Amino acid sequence: MPLILTRDNSYIGVLVDDLLTKDLIEPYRMYTSRAEYRLVLRSDNADIRLSKFGNDIGLITDEQYRRVVKREKEIDRLISKLKASSLNPDRGNNIILEKMGTKP
Secondary structure, eight states, X not given: OOOOOOTTTOHHHHHHHHHHHSOOOSOOOOOGGGOTTTTTXXXXXXXXXXXXXXXXXXXXXXXXXXXXXXXXXXXXHHHXXXXXXXXXXXXXXXXXXXXXXXXX
């Protein structure tokens, strides 16, 4: 099974796509600004984006892949929890913020 990395999941996918589809007249330089998905193509989420590919072609073990999936589920759970939470400005919260050295 071939490994196909696309523009939306890797910078190498952006590079290959540009080299194949653009009419280049000068040396190609890979800039992050060429990637429409540059906010997604961060180093801090590379394991989540690419570990499935790595597991499929044998670069990482099933156990390593399970840990990444577990981490992704935990992140999703925390995001859901944060979306359901709110912090209202009231006296109690202001006191907590002041104790932390933050202005309310």
